[in-house]
Every structure is written in structure tokens, then in C-alpha cells.
Amino acid sequence: MCVSGSTCMNNPGSYICQCPAGTFGDGITGCTNIDYCQGVNCVNGSCVLLPTSYECQCNSGWTKSIGGVVCDTDVMECTLDPSRCNNGQCVEQLGSFSCSCQSGWEGSACNINIDECSRNLDNCDGNATCTDTAGSFTCACNAGYRGNGLTCYEYILFLLPNPTHIITK
Numbered sequence: 001m002c003v004s005g006s007t008c009m010n011n012p013g014s015y016i017c018q019c020p021a022g023t024f025g026d027g028i029t030g031c032t033n034i035d036y037c038q039g040v041n042c043v044n045g046s047c048v049l050l051p052t053s054y055e056c057q058c059n060s061g062w063t064k065s066i067g068g069v070v071c072d073t074d075v076m077e078c079t080l081d082p083s084r085c086n087n088g089q090c091v092e093q094l095g096s097f098s099c100s101c102q103s104g105w106e107g108s109a110c111n112i113n114i115d116e117c118s119r120n121l122d123n124c125d126g127n128a129t130c131t132d133t134a135g136s137f138t139c140a141c142n143a144g145y146r147g148n149g150l151t152c153y154e155y156i157l158f159l160l161p162n163p164t165h166i167i168t169k
């Protein structure tokens with residue numbers, strides 16, 4: 001009797017069992033899977049068994065050259081998706097990429113606004129109010145102060161009881 005999966009073939013006065021593709025053995029005591037990955041070194045990837053062979057499955061960031069079998073080609077992430085770094089510059093790397101963020105942005109994709117106000121990264125005057133904006137922040141002098149927000153001066157309005165002169169400069 002041939003084991004399940006193997007093919008029984010007649011021989012004069014006898015029979016033989018042929019193990020299915022991808023396995024070896026006598027087909028009577030059993031068939032053993034052939035480890036096509038044995039001794040295979042899939043650089044930048046891992047070996048995956050197929051029914052009668054193997055395949056190198058590439059790690060992220062690597063691919064095969066056209067018609068190739070090994071993962072020897074860097075994925076050009078920055079070329080494939082130039083906008084992947086949002087508010088930053090995409091930097092190509094072997095097997096990966098990175099984003100170099102513009103000031104005011106952070107995160108691996110440079111899409112997280114930095115709250116300069118709450119982190120005390122702003123340069124607003126001590127008498128100004130910081131307001132966070134996407135990619136930046138604004139400074140506005142508090143009530144009673146005048147200035148551009150980075151420098152604020154106290155502003156006092158004297159009310160004269162009987163103004164008789166208008167002073168102009």
C-alpha cells in the first residue's frame with residue numbers, strides 16, 4: 001500500500017510508490033518533504049517553501065531586480081512616493097528611508113505639529129500670549145502692551161481731564 005498522496009505504479013510482479021512532487025521517500029513507509037530552503041541564504045529576505053521549490057520573500061525596503069530571485073534591490077521609497085514625508089524631506093537609505101522634518105514638525109512622517117507654546121519652545125515676550133499653529137506659532141502682546149509679540153512694551157493711556165492741545169509729531 002502506498003501512503004496517502006503517493007502514486008501507485010505497476011511493475012511486473014510488483015508495484016512501486018512514487019512520492020508526490022516536493023517530497024522524497026519510498027512511498028510505502030512515508031514521504032518526507034524536501035526542504036528546498038536548506039542551505040539557501042535569502043539575503044534581505046526569508047526563504048519560503050513552495051511545493052517544488054523555494055522563494056525568497058523580501059524584507060520591507062528590499063525588492064528583487066526584474067527577473068531576479070534574490071532581494072538585492074533597494075526600494076526607492078522617496079521616488080515612489082515623494083510626498084510621504086509631508087512637511088519634510090525624504091532621505092533615501094539602503095533598505096529603508098527616513099524623513100528630515102522642517103522646523104515645527106515632527107514624527108516619522110513629519111506630519112505631527114509641534115506645540116511650541118506648551119513646550120516652551122517659543123520666543124514670545126513674557127507679556128505676550130503664544131498661540132500654536134500648524135508648523136509654527138504666533139505671539140500677540142497681552143492687553144495693555146504693544147509690540148510685535150516678540151517684544152512688548154507697556155502701553156499706558158493717560159486721560160487728561162481737560163485736553164486743550166493735540167500733540168502731533
Ligand SMILES: [Ca+2]
Pocket residue numbers: 061074075076077092093094095096097
Ligand atoms: Ca530605500
Ligand SMILES: [Ca+2]
Pocket residue numbers: 104113114115116132133134135136137
Ligand atoms: Ca506649532
